[in-house]
Amino acid sequence: MECRKALKMRDDYLNRTLSLQKRRLVEEHLKECERCTEEYNALMEVGRLAKEQEIKQPPQEYWESVVPILRRRMSEEEQPSPGLLFKRPLPILAPALGLAIIFLIGGALFFFNTNTFKEVEVAEDRGQRTEDRGQRTEDRGQKTAVISHQSSVISQQPAEETKDYGLKKDRGQRTEDRRQRTEDRGQKTEDRRQKTEAPDRRDILVPHQSTEEEVLAEIKGRLKLSESASIPEKPKETMNKIARLVSEVKAGKLTEEEAKKIRSKLEETDGGRWIARRELEAEKERQVAMGQREITHQQLRCPVEEEEVKE
Amino acid sequence: MRETNESALIARCQKGDRLAFEELIRRYMDKVYYLAYSVVKNHQDADDILQESFIRVYKSIKKFKERERFYPWLYRIVVNQAKSYLKKREQSFHYSSEERMVESAEVDERDIPVDILEEKELRQKINKAVDSLPPQQRLAIRLFEVEGLSMKETAEVLNCRVGTVKSHLHRARWALREKLKDVTKR
DSSP: HHHHHHHHHHHHHTTSSSSSHHHHHHEEEEEEEEHHHHHHHHHHHHHHHHHHHOOOOOHHHHHHHHHHHHHHHHHHHEEEOHHHHHHTTHHHHHHHHHHHHHHHHHHHHHHHHHHHHHHHHHHHHHHHHHHHHHHHHHHHHHHHHHHHHHHHHHSSSSSHHHHHHHHHHHHHHHHHHHHHHHHHHHHHHHHHHHHHHHOOGGGGGOOOOOHHHHHHHHHHHTTTTTTTOOHHHHHHHHHHHHHHHHHHHHHHOOOEEEEEEHHHHHTSSSSHHHHHHHHHHHHHHHHHHHHHHHHHHHHHHHHHHHHHHHH | OOHHHHHHHHHHHTTTTTTHHHHHHHHHHHHHHHHHHHHHHHHHHHHHHHHHHHHHHHHGGGGTTTTTOOHHHHHHHHHHHHHHHHHHHTTOOHHHHHHHHHHTSSSSSSSOOOOOOOOHHHHHHOOOOOOOOTTHHHHHHHHIIIIIOHHHHHHHHHHHHHHHHHHHHHHHHHHHHHHHHHHHHH
16 A cells, blocks of 8 residues: 555544455555554544543542432422423413403403493584584474464454454464464573573683582582592682682672772682683583584574575 | 343333433433533533433433434533533633643642653643634544544534534644644654
């Protein structure tokens, strides 16, 4: 064997991957060739030295402790830990848990939506009712106008005719009565309408109740505040002063003029401003509620007015 | 005989025999410890790797196939544990070498006889040379030269191809030859 070939096979020889036949050929060459033997020995020595690498020996007690420690650890591994209790059923519980969360979220959304719908429905119903009421009042007004017109025509006829036709006279009388009743009804409707319309907010600081509590309750009512509503200290103080002012006017301790002056000063305080602000908000809320009705009235009136213009 | 006994022992372990597993631990604990120590270079970590490796074996012994050889399978677990330890601690082999030198320096060398001192120096040189190798080369040398694993088994343990192991061994040998030039000439 040539040295070149022998050196080429060196790694395979050291890696124990040479066939027995080739191994023998290499060994025969090494017996003859000193240079190649040196080369081989240098690397074989490295492998031998690697085996001599020092590894610090642990004490004997360590070897004795290994098995008991591992025995304990194996027992721990076999016992179901709290984490394991959760880990194992999780794959089974996961879909159920997911469904439960979906239902919860869905339920919550449905609840809120229903409430919102309810609120919208309530508001719509309120608007519808106001509209209907307006419609009825309008119809009634129209009817009254027609009847009164007919009555006036009948009443203008000569007396002979009515005498000849007693029945007609009675009818005329009945018509007159009806007209009167219709007018009365119209008046009542008007009164009712005025009552339902927003009252003049400017009289809020001069309520007509006699006692201070009643005045305060009235103010709270007008500001749309519940009994249990928490009112800041300053507005509360201002409210009390207004209530006291009213009762003092009633008692004759103060004149209307003096009360007005004090009231205007109170309006400029922080509490007064808070009341005014809250009053404005309440007014806006009322206008929102009334808005539907106002529009309805306008919508209803428009065609009538147009007809009137045409006439 | 030992092989047959080992197969029977593993079969018992797979059936859940705790005493058989303890016997398996006794048989391999020193090999596992030295292999772990050769990588991490300190007792505490070597002990941790030993424990974790045997627990891993205990958990997955049922997956072990009868036709496989047990110790390459075990070594693979140990090497993986050791590698993850190294990764976790970001410990370099150079650091280990320095640590080792510090440990050695703690001994008063005046009390040691000359021949033992020379032997000690020689071992220190070998250790330093081996420790300076990259981890894969060092493990290849350890498994192939020291543990006596075949090329194929070493490749299995290191989770690489046989050609890669050959490459690691070739580079490791030449690097060690260079570093241990004085020693090999003696």
